Amino acid sequence: MNGYPNCSVNHTKIWSPQLVLALGIPQLTINIISMISNCTVIFTIMATKDLHKPILVLFCNLAFSDLFTSSSGFWISLLFITNPDSTIFGSKDMLAPYAFYTISILSTIYNLVSIGIERYLAVAESIRTRFRVSRKHSLAAVLINWTLAFFFGCLPLIGWNCLHRENRLSILYSPLCVDYLIFTTIPNCVVAFIVPLFTYLSIIIILRKRKFKMKACGQATGTYKSAEIQVARTSVSIWLLALISYAPFFAGVLFDATNHQCPLELYPSTNIFRNCKAMLVTINCLGNPVIYTLKMKELRAKLKVLRCPSGNRMHACTVKSI
DSSP states (O other): OOSSTTOOOOOSOOSOHHHHHHHHHHHHHHHHHHHHHHHHHHHHHHHOGGGOOHHHHHHHHHHHHHHHHHHHHHHHHHHHHHOTTHHHHOOGGGHHHHHHHHHHHHHHHHHHHHHHHHHIIIIIIHHHHOOOOOHHHHHHHHHHHHHHHHHHHTGGGGTOSOTTOSSSBOSSSTTSBHHHHHHHHHHHHHHHHHHHHHHHHHHHHHHHHHHHHHHHTTOOOTTOOOHHHHHHHHHHHHHHHHHHHHHHHHHHHHHHHHOOSOHHHHTTHHHHHHHHHHHHHHHHHHHHHHHHHHHOHHHHHHHHHHHSOHHHHHHHHHHHHO
16 A cells, blocks of 8 residues: 555665665754754753743743754654665654654744744834733743644644555655645645744834934934844744745645655655755754854853853853953
């Protein structure tokens, strides 16, 4: 049962050990580095009361999503190294890892949308209404994001899969169904692109208007860099990185939806593309903590303090205060 007419499944070992190691070892390495980096960000934000701000709550949740993605990717990489043929023909062992992988990606998408909305409310609307997003609002958004992610991501585990179906089987993500991938991927990717794009463009326009008003009033604008602008730039950088990293994943789903060839006819190019796409998603998970530390001075300072020996922390803080 392969889901493709006139396509006979040959379960002969078709992956060479060299190719498996060349694709699997880098995936495992990047996933491990990503997990360590995101754990560091999560620990720093949760252990520091000064960082319990609404936007940093969302950044911390994004780190949780990236940690979940890296962990699921690590699981899938291990299965690929131990039984690479299962990633072509599909097996029950791949169902749970792909489901958790979907949950983590959906959580990332919803969190990016939440960050864009939070930035719009905190930066743009605050000029007129003085409305501020509270930590409770951010925590509520986190809860809603994970609820939606688990609901859509767990559908394959409760029956919407192609383990025992002979049609609409995904080439890239067997045993998931193409219908399920279309249902979850396309609407969520469109939302993840349109909503942040609208909010960030609105933020840029409003901040430019504010700058022009300051010039008209004769106020200095040379050092015009508020905390909101810095966080907005960080959010835009994270969104652009996710857009670039997840574009191949979106393209893969579209390819799945239009493909009618046998899996073996597409080997090895399509399967190599899938593994490279997975590495690109993990690089996105690794890139987010780098953006945190480079763009956000407050978080970067806390990370530096954590890296200092305990005996030198007081001296460092004293020097900073002077």
